[in-house]
Amino acid sequence: MRLPLPERDRLTLGVEEEFVLADPVNGGVALAAPRVLALLDGEPAVTPEFLRFQIETATGIRTGLDELRADLLGLRGLVADAAGHAGCLLLASGTPPCGDLPGLPGVTAEPRYQALAARFPELIPQAGTCACHVHVGIPSPALGVRVLAGLRPWLAPLLALSANSPFAHGADSGWASGRYPLWSRWPTAKPPLDWPDVAAYSASVDESVRRGEAMDAHGVYFYARLSPKYPTVEIRIADVGLTAEDAVLCAGLVRALVVTILEEARAGVAPRPVRTPLVAASLTAAARDGGPGHGIDPFTGEVLPQRLIVDRLLEYVHPALLATGDLATVERQLAAVRAGETGAQLQRALFAEAGSPGAFVAKLASATLAGASCSSPARCPVTVHEG
Known part of the structure; x- marks a missing residue:
């Protein structure tokens, strides 16, 4: 397989991360995002989210994983420092792990978020999940639609490897990714289809808006989509x-x-067809059991250990990882995940060690900042504006 090797041909990367703000005493959510954002004084890489206990960061546009890691660590340190000044903790968890949720009173006071809450009030009591969105630059929307079709069978192993939300209301939900079933309640949160072209993709987005399932293209929450803002595919x-x-x-x-x-x-190779019900079933299995459990092969429907499905993913992308120079980095972290260090497994271990909700979220906050430091004056500590 011919792959783009020159540096100029590397596809760009960007990552958006959503976080929970937690009370360090009782472990519940802290409606502190406005205060944290005020302390950051307009930092463009940090923005509000749907609920006031959430906050989002966005890396720069990068071509290397080392650069991306530096951005991620710097932003986590930056926001955690501001959160500390605001009297709360920054948690990287797909769901708020402890306490009750505020519902409608917790919605961020921005017109778009208020309108979203008014349209879908039944979804607000369990809203506030946190994701990692990966943006990859693409040559054209037409090729982007082809990418979405090709991604369909591989969404489940990505979810299994990233599952990091086993707790809600201070109890184990039984899901490795409790975020997935909650997020999937939104009308447009579903797998991408095998659209034949950009016109078909756009028609699907427009139809979702026409039906009232989304306010606009930005609110169409396909698990992978063409970004409505950037020339990227966005895997969510x-x-x-x-x-x-x-x-x-x-x-x-x-x-x-x-x-x-x-x-x-x-090369003119068509995507291998997969049935949407099997894609959905594979995602549910991945969310339920995570990396250590069993999954469903989306091509055949066979029940297999999830590690075998991940092995197939790694084999499929191995030439590309070599071409981009990312193989060693991916294999190193994948080995840690396979050794029992998935987010869900680590959360469960930390919960077992903690004697109280406050102790648990303190441990989660520490894990969130693993590898981060506040040594860079450009990032940490924050220039805190107390006024």
Whole structure:
């Protein structure tokens, strides 16, 4: 397989991470995002989210995983420092792990979010999940639609590897990714289809808006989509990683998938067909059991150990990982995940060690900052504006 090796041909990467703000005493959510954002004084890489206990960061546009890691670590340190000044903790968890949720009173006071809450009030009581969104630059929307079709069978192993939300209301939900079933209640949160072209993709988006399932294209929450804002494909299936290394692993695998699918498109290779019910079933299995459990092969419907499905993913993208120089980084973190260090497994271990909700979220906050430091004056500590 011919793959793009020159540096100029590397597909760009960017990652958005959503976080929970937690009360350090009782472990519940802290409606502190406005205060944290005020302390950051307009930092463009940090923005509000749907609910006031959430906050989002966005890396720069990068070509290397080392650069991406530096951004992720710097942003986590930056926001955690501001959160500390605001009296709360920053948690990388796909769901708020402890306490009750505020519902409608917790919605961020921005017109778009208020309108979203008014349209879908029944979804607000369990809203507030946190994801990792990976953006990969694409040559054209037409090729982007081809990428979406090729991604369909590989969304489940990406979810299994990233699963990091086993707790809600201070109890184990029984899901490795409790975020997935909650997020999937939104009308447009579903797998991408095998659209034949951009016109068909756009018609599907327009139809969702026409039906009232979304306010506009930005509110169409396909698990992978053409970004309505950037010239990228945006893969939204992953939970926010407990550590920055989890996000790096996800980004490396996602880019390798996009590179591989683009090469197949250039070679005239059609995507291997997969039935949407099997894609959905594979995602549910991945969310339920995570990396250590069993999954469903989306091509055949066979029940297999999830590790075998991940092995097939790695084999599929191996040439692309070599071409991008990402193989060693991906294999190193994948080995840690296979050794029992998935986000969900680590959360469960930390919960077993903690004697109280406050102690549990303190441990999660520490894990969130693994590898981060506040030594860079450009990032940490924050120039705190107390006024």
